[in-house]
Amino acid sequence: MSEAKRQGKAVVVGGSIAGICCAHALIAAGWDVVVLEKTPSPPTGCATGAGLGLDPLSQKLIQSWIKKPNLLHLNTLPLTIDQNQAIDGDEKISRTLARDENFNFRAAYWADLHSLVYTALPPNIVCWRHTFLSFSISDDKTHVKVKIKILQTGEIIDTIGDVLIAADGCLSSIRQSFLPDHKLRYSGYCAWRGVLNFSDNENSETILKLKKAFPDIGKCLYFNLGKETHTVFYELLNKRINWIWYVNQPEPQLKGNSVTMKVSDDMIEKMHVGAEKYWLPELAKVIRETKEPFLNVIYDSEPLDQIVWDNVVLIGNAAHPTTPHGLRSTNMSILDAAVLGKSLEKWGVENLNLALQEYQSIRLPVNSEQVLFSRRLGRIKQGLAFPDCKPFDPSIASQEDCEKLQQKNMPYFSDIPSILL
Numbered sequence: 164m165s166e167a168k169r170q171g172k173a174v175v176v177g178g179s180i181a182g183i184c185c186a187h188a189l190i191a192a193g194w195d196v197v198v199l200e201k202t203p204s205p206p207t208g209c210a211t212g213a214g215l216g217l218d219p220l221s222q223k224l225i226q227s228w229i230k231k232p233n234l235l236h237l238n239t240l241p242l243t244i245d246q247n248q249a250i251d252g253d254e255k256i257s258r259t260l261a262r263d264e265n266f267n268f269r270a271a272y273w274a275d276l277h278s279l280v281y282t283a284l285p286p287n288i289v290c291w292r293h294t295f296l297s298f299s300i301s302d303d304k305t306h307v308k309v310k311i312k313i314l315q316t317g318e319i320i321d322t323i324g325d326v327l328i329a330a331d332g333c334l335s336s337i338r339q340s341f342l343p344d345h346k347l348r349y350s351g352y353c354a355w356r357g358v359l360n361f362s363d364n365e366n367s368e369t370i371l372k373l374k375k376a377f378p379d380i381g382k383c384l385y386f387n388l389g390k391e392t393h394t395v396f397y398e399l400l401n402k403r404i405n406w407i408w409y410v411n412q413p414e415p416q417l418k419g420n421s422v423t424m425k426v427s428d429d430m431i432e433k434m435h436v437g438a439e440k441y442w443l444p445e446l447a448k449v450i451r452e453t454k455e456p457f458l459n460v461i462y463d464s465e466p467l468d469q470i471v472w473d474n475v476v477l478i479g480n481a482a483h484p485t486t487p488h489g490l491r492s493t494n495m496s497i498l499d500a501a502v503l504g505k506s507l508e509k510w511g512v513e514n515l516n517l518a519l520q521e522y523q524s525i526r527l528p529v530n531s532e533q534v535l536f537s538r539r540l541g542r543i544k545q546g547l548a549f550p551d552c553k554p555f556d557p558s559i560a561s562q563e564d565c566e567k568l569q570q571k572n573m574p575y576f577s578d579i580p581s582i583l584l
């Protein structure tokens with residue numbers, strides 16, 4: 164940054180993956196950054212999140228932000244195979260539908276990834292217990308004033324930035340203020356999720372049998388397709404199995420500002436019985452032994468027409484709520500952050516509008532197509548109807564249809580935006 168240039172200041176709302184990656188990308192671009200996060204402290208333990216997949220470019224970007232790049236590999240496991248198999252729940256047999264051995268993702272635990280990226284930030288960038296309340300854009304559109312509530316004291320303060328970055332997730336209140344009629348779209352199904360920690364009993368019958376039935380566990384993303392339902396599971400570092408089971412059902416009523424539902428013991432027991440019916444006993448056992456499984460309601464939304472309004476910009480899930488089937492939610496957030504950082508660096512705070520327009524023109528088309536592809540993949544794997552084709556049935560699907568299940572068909576699968584080169 165040349166001496167003559169004024170340093171820009173960004174106010175980022177949301178200290179999850181998108182927000183903290185954005186802080187790294189903007190600091191690298193020479194910006195002053197503050198991240199407002201309403202939760203009390205950095206997420207650590209069991210209750211926060213589960214597994215996620217990281218593609219090669221996301222891995223590279225994260226490595227560029229953390230001080231010890233090798234830590235990323237030490238904190239993740241390889242996912243080198245993307246395998247889809249049909250499960251016959253009555254006969255308890257599986258049959259491979261499609262297998263891609265050139266998959267090069269890595270599996271991370273959400274809280275581990277967050278911690279890795281967060282701890283590499285300089286101190287005092289993230290303000291925990293700070294709730295964003297509202298914003299106003301100055302008349303000349305050069306600044307944005309942000310109202311914040313400090314939860315510890317109840318005090319309400321203002322801060323001013325050149326740009327406001329909304330990284331406040333799929334229920335973004337900043338997006339809502341521009342698009343009050345924009346609604347999330349219920350996918351048609353919910354996801355039971357959990358992480359089995361088997362560090363205490365590595366040689367238990369459950370684990371040995373799982374490894375026998377699914378020999379590539381430890382490097383494989385296993386999709387099991389049943390009749391109108393599917394599961395996905397893979398291993399995480401430190402002896403953990405991450406699993407997700409998608410169940411078609413009417414939209415549940417959610418309470419509060421969360422897409423995770425409260426579950427009763429009764430619901431868990433029913434889920435266990437269902438797992439024994441639909442899946443191989445080796446997987447059903449893992450599901451049964453998992454402590455505190457939880458239920459996510461799966462939403463996405465119609466792609467937006469714009470993600471920039473004057474000097475306010477959306478990134479991450481705020482910009483593109485998505486279903487998880489493309490393993491892209493985190494990928495898109497990391498890419499958004501990196502592209503936004505490079506655009507700001509290229510144009511400088513003097514040309515903020517051009518920078519934000521460039522960010523939007525790079526990210527909007529890619530994200531929109533990836534969200535729609537992920538939606539389609541989810542509907543295929545759940546045996547749900549489409550306007551243009553029959554519901555997928557794994558027991559009779561053609562080889563050609565099975566090929567469509569693969570992650571590598573994602574639009575822009577290995578495109579690197581030129582601004583990052």
Ligand SMILES: Cc1cc2nc3c(=O)[nH]c(=O)nc-3n(C[C@H](O)[C@H](O)[C@H](O)COP(=O)(O)OP(=O)(O)OC[C@H]3O[C@@H](n4cnc5c(N)ncnc54)[C@H](O)[C@@H]3O)c2cc1C
Nearest residue numbers: 177179180181201212213215273294295331332479480492
């Ligand atoms: C606790 C948690 C666990 C997760 N676990 C997984 C997982 O296991 N696997 C997976 O693939 N994805 C997981 N995700 C989602 C994943 O982080 C996102 O899909 C992706 O990384 C991009 O998210 P994001 O940062 O855009 O939004 P989000 O992750 O939704 O984060 C939004 C952040 O904004 C904060 N926020 C919202 N409103 C305000 C406000 N008014 N003031 C201040 N702060 C505000 C929220 O507290 C939150 O931290 C998890 C998200 C969270 C928050």
Ligand SMILES: *[C@@H]1O[C@H](CO)[C@@H](O)[C@H](O)[C@H]1NC(C)=O
Nearest residue numbers: 208209360361362363401403
């Ligand atoms: C798994 O369980 C062991 C023993 O109960 C515990 O020490 C460890 O911290 C747990 N691992 C994780 C990652 O939660």
Ligand SMILES: CC(=O)N[C@H]1CO[C@H](CO)[C@@H](O)[C@@H]1O
Nearest residue numbers: 218219220494576577578579
């Ligand atoms: C492996 C993979 O597909 N990674 C992609 C993540 O998303 C961006 C585009 O949004 C691609 O450039 C990466 O290649």
